Amino acid sequence: xxxxxxxxxxxVAKLLAILHEDWMGRAGxxxxxxxxxxxxxxEEHDATPRQVADDAMNLxxxxxxxxxxxxxxEALLKYAEAEKVQIENEWIKRTDTRQARSRKELAEIEHAxxxxxVMRVKLLDARLELIAKLQKLNVIFTxxxxxxxxxxxxxxxxxxxxxxxxxxxxxxxxxxxxxIPTEKPNEQ
Amino acid sequence: MAQIEHILKLMAGVExxxxxxxxxxxxxxxxxxxxxSGKVLADxxxxxxxxxxxxxxxxxxxxxxxxxxxxxxxxxxxARLVNVSLREAILRHAHLKGADxxxxxxxxxxxxxxxxxNAILQNARFVRSRISGAQFSGAVFDRHAVMQxxxxxxxxxxxxxAVIPSDEYTDSEQYARDESALFIEFSENLTPEQVQGTLQxxxxxxxxxxxxxxxxxxxxxQPTEEWRHA
Numbered sequence: 301x302x303x304x305x306x307x308x309x310x311x312v313a314k315l316l317a318i319l320h321e322d323w324m325g326r327a328g329x330x331x332x333x334x335x336x337x338x339x340x341x342x343e344e345h346d347a348t349p350r351q352v353a354d355d356a357m358n359l360x361x362x363x364x365x366x367x368x369x370x371x372x373x374e375a376l377l378k379y380a381e382a383e384k385v386q387i388e389n390e391w392i393k394r395t396d397t398r399q400a401r402s403r404k405e406l407a408e409i410e411h412a413x414x415x416x417x418v419m420r421v422k423l424l425d426a427r428l429e430l431i432a433k434l435q436k437l438n439v440i441f442t443x444x445x446x447x448x449x450x451x452x453x454x455x456x457x458x459x460x461x462x463x464x465x466x467x468x469x470x471x472x473x474x475x476x477x478x479x480i481p482t483e484k485p486n487e488q
Numbered sequence: 489m490a491q492i493e494h495i496l497k498l499m500a501g502v503e504x505x506x507x508x509x510x511x512x513x514x515x516x517x518x519x520x521x522x523x524x525s526g527k528v529l530a531d532x533x534x535x536x537x538x539x540x541x542x543x544x545x546x547x548x549x550x551x552x553x554x555x556x557x558x559x560x561x562x563x564x565x566x567a568r569l570v571n572v573s574l575r576e577a578i579l580r581h582a583h584l585k586g587a588d589x590x591x592x593x594x595x596x597x598x599x600x601x602x603x604x605x606n607a608i609l610q611n612a613r614f615v616r617s618r619i620s621g622a623q624f625s626g627a628v629f630d631r632h633a634v635m636q637x638x639x640x641x642x643x644x645x646x647x648x649x650a651v652i653p654s655d656e657y658t659d660s661e662q663y664a665r666d667e668s669a670l671f672i673e674f675s676e677n678l679t680p681e682q683v684q685g686t687l688q689x690x691x692x693x694x695x696x697x698x699x700x701x702x703x704x705x706x707x708x709x710q711p712t713e714e715w716r717h718a
Contacts, residue, residue, distance in 0.1 A: 327699035375680035380704035387701035426696035433689035
């Protein structure tokens with residue numbers, strides 16, 4: 301939980317998970333599971349608080365320069381434009397699929413996919429890809445679930461990415477809202 | 489000068505006071521300079537009342553209606569002012585040190601020269617509030633606090649202040665309940681490439697999880713307001 305006295309000043313924005321059912325369903329659960337692990341790791345390793353304090357100290361100067369926030373705002377808008385296109389494409393993909401198949405069929409397909417080991421591997425790959433991107437960008441974050449807030453900061457030199465990768469690999473199916481695979485009886 | 493009949497009405501209890509107020513809307517109560525320190529006055533109707541110089545230190549005024557009340561030079565130190573309405577109230581040079589103003593509505597209130605040191609301002613709303621010369625050192629804000637004040641000349645904050653635009657959040661509770669929203673804050677030290685790249689990475693991951701995407705609510709994509717020292 302964030303200490304409200306450590307008031308962090310940075311660019312503030314809001315992201316909307318367009319479909320509420322996605323965010324409250326499995327997609328959101330998977331997303332939050334990873335955010336939770338990254339955040340816990342960052343807090344355990346003191347990867348962000350010091351950085352945040354440093355940021356606060358530097359803030360006055362940056363504010364006077366009047367550059368950082370404007371640059372961030374522009375970066376946010378660039379993200380927004382690119383993401384709109386991605387969302388439109390994803391939406392078209394979904395609509396086409398929905399038109400082709402009934403809701404029941406889709407539910408059955410989704411369930412079968414989740415049971416599928418290939419799907420699990422794909423999800424693991426996506427998690428590791430996210431961590432690889434964060435490492436490349438040298439950005440780490442803390443996540444406050446009660447307020448649905450993510451705070452991003454520079455990772456710092458002491459960040460042990462390989463350990464985080466290990467932690468990410470060990471996220472359980474249950475934590476992600478995935479069905480737990482049933483053990484098959486040993487064949488003699 | 490306070491009117492004795494008004495003091496007596498209040499001494500009869502909050503319920504009786506509120507009933508009297510409802511029955512006599514044309515009367516402007518005058519409790520100027522009265523000492524009400526430590527009194528429990530939760531949900532009291534002090535709207536439009538003359539309370540200049542009144543003493544409310546450590547009083548419990550939770551949920552009170554103080555709309556358009558005149559509280560010039562009043563003492564509200566350590567008072568419990570949770571969820572009070574102070575819309576258009578005049579609090580010039582009022583002493584609010586350590587007061588709990590969580591969820592208070594200070595829309596268009598005049599706080600010129602007021603002391604809000606160590607006040608708790610979580611979820612408080614300062615929309616078009618006048619804060620020139622007001623002291624906020626050690627005040628505790630949270631991200632649900634709405635700071636859209638005017639007249640910042642000489643206002644003192646000893647820590648950076650993140651400003652959340654109020655237009656979208658006329659109801660701060662609604663803001664907190666917005667479950668499909670993910671609020672993000674970026675360190676000022678991050679480069680624009682880091683900001684954009686991180687958001688893209690998160691959105692791509694969300695899509696890989698089966699989500700449609702994470703749309704930026706551009707109404708909120710504003711840089712934080714310059715924080716000030718007197």
